[in-house]
Amino acid sequence: MSFITTEIKNKTAYLTLNRPEVFNSFNREMALLLQKELDACEKNPEVRAIVIxxxxxxxxxxxxLKEVTSPELNPGFKKILEEHYNPIISRIRKIEKPIIAAVNGVAAGAGANIALACDVVIASENASFIQAFSKIGLVPDSGGTFxxxxxxxxxxxSALMMLGDxxxxxEAERLGMIYKVVPAENFSQEITNVASILSNMPTKxxxxxxxxxNESMAHSLExxxxxxxxxxxxxxxxEDYAEGVEAFVNKRKPEFKGK
Structure with missing residues (x-):
């Protein structure tokens, strides 16, 4: 059983973290697999939106935590950050396709920060977010402090990171942390709808x-x-701009190709 399952449908790649017995917490294999799948999505011209x-x-x-407390399995925090989480965050931000975080349940620690790095975050009403690092004597990573x-x-x-609430x-929606929260019974359909909209827009x-x-984070206005x-x-x-203008002039729905 793969720790990451991938399904491509309607121009959208659905990447599912698949270690449900440990709440989809990351071990080395899952982290490297997610990087591999994100790379494949970036290169695949048929994929125009990504859902995690x-x-x-x-x-x-x-x-x-079982991995980091195991003498046999522990890769060490340097390797975990430099080879697992930092490359995942970098890929999420550098892939020039929209990436949706479909937060179906609790998002804690690096899991929360991976979600927040995505372009659009949609959460089920059953979901929650916690900067859990301070609870075990660590600092936030995976781009959380950014x-x-x-x-x-x-x-x-500062308060959420220090108190670990x-x-x-x-509440995440009210704070502006995420795009929207939807009822649990509508969650899957909402994700499909938003992914469909994004995958049919001008990807370029x-x-x-x-x-x-990305650049606005560090640039001056000029x-x-x-x-x-x-x-x-x-x-x-x-090509999508030409199509968009032609469709507007002719009062028809544009058919963008992502080029």
Whole structure:
């Protein structure tokens, strides 16, 4: 049984973390498999959106502590960060296709921060988020100290990381941490609907938008305006732009190809 299952349908790749018996916590094999599957999605022109979710009751409980406390299995924190989590976060941000985190249950530690690194985070009403690191004497990793303050502000992020409070999906939405929360019975359909919308949009423009958002984290206004201009020129040369304009002029629905 693979620790990551992949299904491609309707131009969307569904990547499911598949260790439900341990709440989809990461061991080395699962972390490396997720990187491999993300690479495959990036290279596959038929994939125009990616969904990351979890099997069972949890989205992801972070690191499998049995692995790090095992003398035989423990890869050490340096290897875990440099070879497991940091490459996952980098891939999520660098792949110029929309990535949806479908948070079906608890998202804790690195699991929470992997979700927050995605482009669109949709949570079931049964989901929850916790920066669990302080509970065991660790600091937040997997980009948490980068993304969370930018999403909800310095003070809220500091408190959640230090106190280790578990917050509901509804509270996460209220804080601006996630895009939306949906009723559990509608969750799968909502994910399918959003993935369908994104996978049929102009993928080139979405990818360039993602690049702009990444760069905005460190740019001055002047640098960002300059980059917007360059990437706007690039997007205007795409087939999807030509299709979008033609469809608008002729009052019909555009059929974007992602090129």
């Amino acid at each position: 979710t979890g099997n069972g009751k949890a989205f992801c409980a972070g690191q499998d 993304f969370l303050p930018r999403l909800i502000g310095f003070q809220k992020a 578990k917050i509901s999906a509804a 423009a979405l990818g360039l938008t993602k690049r702009l958002l 640098k960002q305006l300059d980059l917007e201009g360059k990437l706007q020129i690039e997007s205007a040369q795409s």
